[in-house]
Amino acid sequence: MTLLKADGLAVNFGGIRAVDGVSFSVEPGQVFTIIGPNGAGKTTIFNLVSRIYDPTQGRLIFCDVDITCVPPHEIARRGIARTFQNIELFERVTVLQNLLLGRHIHARSRFVEELLFLGRVRERELEHREAVEQVIDFLDLQAYRDSLVLNLPYGVRKVVEMARALCTRPKLLLLDEPS
Structure with a gap:
C-alpha cells in the first residue's frame, strides 16, 4: 500500500501558478526528498499535503483514502505530522x-x-x-x-x-x- 500519493497537484496564488502538475508517491519506510532552489515550491507542496493550502488541481491519497478535501485539523489525526520552514512552537511554555x-x-x-x-x-x-x-x-x-x-x-x-x-x-x- 502506498503511504502518500500526489497526483497532478497544482496551486495558484492570484495569477501565478506556484506548483504545476506535481506527482509523486511515498512508500512505507521510504525516505523521500524534495530538492530545489528557494522559491521552487517545496514548502508549498508540504502546505498542500498538510492541507494548509487547497490545491487548484490534483488529488492527495493517504493510506488509500482521498484527503484532498480533508480539513487541516484532521490531517494530524490521520497520521501526517510536519515541521515548518520557520519554527512554529509556543515560546512561553516549556x-x-x-x-x-x-x-x-x-x-x-x-x-x-x-x-x-x-x-x-x-x-x-x-x-x-x-x-x-x-x-x-x-x-x-x-x-x-x-x-x-x-x-x-x-x-x-x-x-x-x-x-x-x-x-x-x-x-x-x-x-x-x-x-
Whole structure:
C-alpha cells in the first residue's frame, strides 16, 4: 500500500501558478526528498499535503483514502505530522508542554471528563507523558525538558519542533528545512 500519493497537484496564488502538475508517491519506510532552489515550491507542496493550502488541481491519497478535501485539523489525526520552514512552537511554555501538545491530538474526552480529570483522562495523560518522555530520550532533550522554548538556541528549537511532530506518532513525517 502506498503511504502518500500526489497526483497532478497544482496551486495558484492570484495569477501565478506556484506548483504545476506535481506527482509523486511515498512508500512505507521510504525516505523521500524534495530538492530545489528557494522559491521552487517545496514548502508549498508540504502546505498542500498538510492541507494548509487547497490545491487548484490534483488529488492527495493517504493510506488509500482521498484527503484532498480533508480539513487541516484532521490531517494530524490521520497520521501526517510536519515541521515548518520557520519554527512554529509556543515560546512561553516549556519543551515538555510543547511536546505534550503533540500528543493531545489523540485526546477524545468530553469537556466534563477533562475538567474533573476523571480516571480515563488521568490514564491517558500518563500514557501521553510516557510517550513524550520516550521522544525526549530518543532526541536527547533531557537537559531542555523544563526550559522555556524562548530561552533555547535555534538548533535546539528545530529539534524540539521535530520532537513535537514525532510525539503525534505519525505514519508520515514531513520535515521542511530540517537543518
